[in-house]
Amino acid sequence: MSIVLPVLRDALRRGVIAFVVLAYLTLVGLPARLGNDAPLIFALLAMVVLGLLLRRAEDCRGWTLLVQGFLAGAVAGVLTSALVGGLAVLVGSGVRLQQVLDKLTPPNLAAWLGVSPAVITRNQLGIIEVVRLALWLALAGVGGSMLARLFRAPLPIPAARQWRWLVIALPFVALGFVIAMGDASFPLVAGQRSTVRLLFALLAVGSGMLALRAAQPGLERRLVASALLVGLAVLPFVLDQFQNAVMGIVFIFVMMGLGLNIVVGYAGLLDLGYVAFFAVGAYAYAFLSAPFSSPWFSQQLTQLGLPTTQPLLSFWQALVPVMVLGALGGVMLGLPVLRLRGDYLAIVTLGFGEIIRLFMVNLADLTNGPRGLLNIATPQLFGYDLGNPRDMFILALIGSGAIAFIALRLERSRVGRAWIAVREDEEAAQAMGIHLVRAKLLAFAIGATFAALAGQLYAARQINIFPENFSLFVSIDALALVIVGGMGSIPGVVLGAIALKGLPEVLRGVDEYRIVTFAALLVIMMIVRPAGVLPADRR
Amino acid sequence: MTTLIRASAAQQQGKPLRLAKRVLGAALIAAALVRAISVSAAESYPLSFWAAQTVNGLVLGGVYALVALGYTLVYGILLMINFAHGEVMMIGGVAGFFGLQLAAALGLLGGSSLAAALGLLLVLSFGMGVAALTGVTLERVAYRPLRNAPRLAPLISAIGASLFMQYSVLLIFGVRPMVYQRPPLIADGIRLGVVFIPLTGLIIFVTSLLLMGSLFVIVQRTKLGRAMRAVAADKEAAALMGVDVNQVIAFTFLLGSALAGAAGVMLGLHNGVIKFNSGFIPGLKAFTAAVLGGIGNIPGAMVGALVLGLAESLGPSALGIPAEYRDIIAFSVLVLVLVFRPSGLLGGGEVEKRA
Numbered sequence: 001m002s003i004v005l006p007v008l009r010d011a012l013r014r015g016v017i018a019f020v021v022l023a024y025l026t027l028v029g030l031p032a033r034l035g036n037d038a039p040l041i042f043a044l045l046a047m048v049v050l051g052l053l054l055r056r057a058e059d060c061r062g063w064t065l066l067v068q069g070f071l072a073g074a075v076a077g078v079l080t081s082a083l084v085g086g087l088a089v090l091v092g093s094g095v096r097l098q099q100v101l102d103k104l105t106p107p108n109l110a111a112w113l114g115v116s117p118a119v120i121t122r123n124q125l126g127i128i129e130v131v132r133l134a135l136w137l138a139l140a141g142v143g144g145s146m147l148a149r150l151f152r153a154p155l156p157i158p159a160a161r162q163w164r165w166l167v168i169a170l171p172f173v174a175l176g177f178v179i180a181m182g183d184a185s186f187p188l189v190a191g192q193r194s195t196v197r198l199l200f201a202l203l204a205v206g207s208g209m210l211a212l213r214a215a216q217p218g219l220e221r222r223l224v225a226s227a228l229l230v231g232l233a234v235l236p237f238v239l240d241q242f243q244n245a246v247m248g249i250v251f252i253f254v255m256m257g258l259g260l261n262i263v264v265g266y267a268g269l270l271d272l273g274y275v276a277f278f279a280v281g282a283y284a285y286a287f288l289s290a291p292f293s294s295p296w297f298s299q300q301l302t303q304l305g306l307p308t309t310q311p312l313l314s315f316w317q318a319l320v321p322v323m324v325l326g327a328l329g330g331v332m333l334g335l336p337v338l339r340l341r342g343d344y345l346a347i348v349t350l351g352f353g354e355i356i357r358l359f360m361v362n363l364a365d366l367t368n369g370p371r372g373l374l375n376i377a378t379p380q381l382f383g384y385d386l387g388n389p390r391d392m393f394i395l396a397l398i399g400s401g402a403i404a405f406i407a408l409r410l411e412r413s414r415v416g417r418a419w420i421a422v423r424e425d426e427e428a429a430q431a432m433g434i435h436l437v438r439a440k441l442l443a444f445a446i447g448a449t450f451a452a453l454a455g456q457l458y459a460a461r462q463i464n465i466f467p468e469n470f471s472l473f474v475s476i477d478a479l480a481l482v483i484v485g486g487m488g489s490i491p492g493v494v495l496g497a498i499a500l501k502g503l504p505e506v507l508r509g510v511d512e513y514r515i516v517t518f519a520a521l522l523v524i525m526m527i528v529r530p531a532g533v534l535p536a537d538r539r
Numbered sequence: 540m541t542t543l544i545r546a547s548a549a550q551q552q553g554k555p556l557r558l559a560k561r562v563l564g565a566a567l568i569a570a571a572l573v574r575a576i577s578v579s580a581a582e583s584y585p586l587s588f589w590a591a592q593t594v595n596g597l598v599l600g601g602v603y604a605l606v607a608l609g610y611t612l613v614y615g616i617l618l619m620i621n622f623a624h625g626e627v628m629m630i631g632g633v634a635g636f637f638g639l640q641l642a643a644a645l646g647l648l649g650g651s652s653l654a655a656a657l658g659l660l661l662v663l664s665f666g667m668g669v670a671a672l673t674g675v676t677l678e679r680v681a682y683r684p685l686r687n688a689p690r691l692a693p694l695i696s697a698i699g700a701s702l703f704m705q706y707s708v709l710l711i712f713g714v715r716p717m718v719y720q721r722p723p724l725i726a727d728g729i730r731l732g733v734v735f736i737p738l739t740g741l742i743i744f745v746t747s748l749l750l751m752g753s754l755f756v757i758v759q760r761t762k763l764g765r766a767m768r769a770v771a772a773d774k775e776a777a778a779l780m781g782v783d784v785n786q787v788i789a790f791t792f793l794l795g796s797a798l799a800g801a802a803g804v805m806l807g808l809h810n811g812v813i814k815f816n817s818g819f820i821p822g823l824k825a826f827t828a829a830v831l832g833g834i835g836n837i838p839g840a841m842v843g844a845l846v847l848g849l850a851e852s853l854g855p856s857a858l859g860i861p862a863e864y865r866d867i868i869a870f871s872v873l874v875l876v877l878v879f880r881p882s883g884l885l886g887g888g889e890v891e892k893r894a
Contacts, residue, residue, distance in 0.1 A: 024707070027710075027711045028711055100712065102710070102711065103710065103711065264691075268690075270694065336877075336878045337878070339878075339881070340877055344830075346620075347826060347830075347873070348874055351823070351874060352870070354823075354870060358864070362863045479695075479698075483695055487691075516702075516703055516706045516707055518702075519701075519702035519703035519706065520703055522695055522699025522702075523680070523681050523696045523703065526685055526693075526696040526699070527684045530689055530692045
């Protein structure tokens, strides 16, 4: 008895956890999305969850682990089938559950049970389908116990030295696919050609960052880097409009992420209101290039006798005032919060971001309120209009390249080392003679300048901008891409932007789940790998 | 250690800068006062208007205070801002909505006033229970594994948890706002001279005072409360003295989240509606209140919340600016307090080290 009881207790605990995960996914309506594959995918998921839970089991002799897995799976199965079956019967007997729980539609429950929706609406669900579900999950538990063994074994660390060429080749292979798929005769999925091609383009850029890390420092890395640059330069010319548009947004976020990376990654100042500078850049350019959209601004111009129907400054001329305003904004935010650290700083900057947004909405005289600023001029060069997606992507690439270069030089400069010292320990840094005020203000100012540039490009790309383009979520997106990629790491920022802004475009279908997935990812990431996918290497 | 850091910070700032700061702070307060006096002289709202706004501010302050206590409790023990606390409150409100529907369906709320009062009490405790469960789960899943992680990790995890809760509620219950049907027992109000006090407001204020009182008793007079204070003072030493630190932290989350759940139900009753993002801005403001009173300080949270509630309801009319700028007033108060008096109104001491 003394052995049986703890085993049962553990099985109950693990089963309930797996059940909670499955129940949650049912409530948010995932089975309906997966359709016929739902039982299989959910069983695999249960396998992984149970495997992770069983990894810590004390008694790991072969058959005990199998029994434990089976028991846990059975608990999860019984609970889940009771829930799903019960809900299905409720729905079938005419209870309008959907009025309360939005996603509990007949197709959703039917997908789980592997029957057609009609069976549920007519209330013809048999006991067999419900038992089948329970058995299926119990089986998943057995699978989980096998997985647990795998998880328990030390992670096979790939011998990076020998295999690095495979990683380095990856982006070029992906680029090859992208180019090949541009040819109409390429034998692939006619309907989704564009999306698949976008996926490969994103893969090429993302794996390029991994390749950069895999290459050995020195000549080899420089060669790989130049080959990758050539590949990047080719990309805009082989992609179509839609793909270029997505890549453009990705790289505008790279520009922003690189700026935030200086503030958060190098100097360790957690800024949750970073969108404010993005907005400053976008609105500053909008005022300069479309003064007619702002009632107050156009009135002032008329009084001065200046024409209001055309841009005051061109895109290129506007770069200077936008950068100056961005830097000023950074200093203005930085000054009052110099003494705050960590959490306090995060909340205050968040408050600042919200204040800026509220001003954008409420100062209707200046910003035209929620109606936004319209008809912003696109950049021109030698008479060519650069407003199309391809040229915008190229501009974003050039912008990101320039910012990445500056960031890299800064990182290795005296200032960069000062930032990192401040991040690690403020008191120690100060004791070593670092001027805290100067270091922090510089970080805020430079980060804000980059964000303002990204904002200007964004405004030129969107043509019309509205306050809701600059919500808190832009800040959170930018922060998340820095963190997911790896704080303080430039390739990490690119990888993060690809993962967080690019992949959702490919996965249009699961757009609804984007924020939840990403939120769960933030938590898991912090627990499993707090340093990010491509953490900065310590020198 | 603390004194050393304070001294160095003061040295770096230098005397002239500090003096400038004081002068600037005084000037800001004076400017606000002058503006308020000149505006009130020009606009001359009737007394009943000011009285109604004051009542409104006190009610709002009561709700903020309940949420602010959760921030303060957690901060006192873990030195972290539970960014997802506002969402715990929202989930309490959602649970309260369903509790209210159920109580109405059972006919509890329409009958005698005793039954209705009992029903409301049940709804309130249901909201508190669900919120407490949410809070404890949150701590277990998102915070406990990170107790020894780098400084920013728990905060980022909290942001993730906050978004996760908001959008899960949106996905599960759909976009329809949950409209609280106010039971007839508390739909009315009482009139005191020129002031009309809605009954919900009165109930909120009294209940929050009662809950705060019981929290004070729990923290100061019970064994668990003593353990909480011990863990807040020194985690390792408390563990050596036989305190189960994990349990105490879970209990702290339970207490704070139950209060937030109560606040969620009350906010629903008062505003009449709860949505997936209803917790975010009130959460932020409650945090402001906790900072205003001095974070980690229980009476401070209450005072800060009442001051903030009053500032928010009286501020726009007193300063003669549109009511849409209410949120800006709250955030400006936060920024100004952190800049000029980071230890808060009632706080003394250690903020420098902790912040």
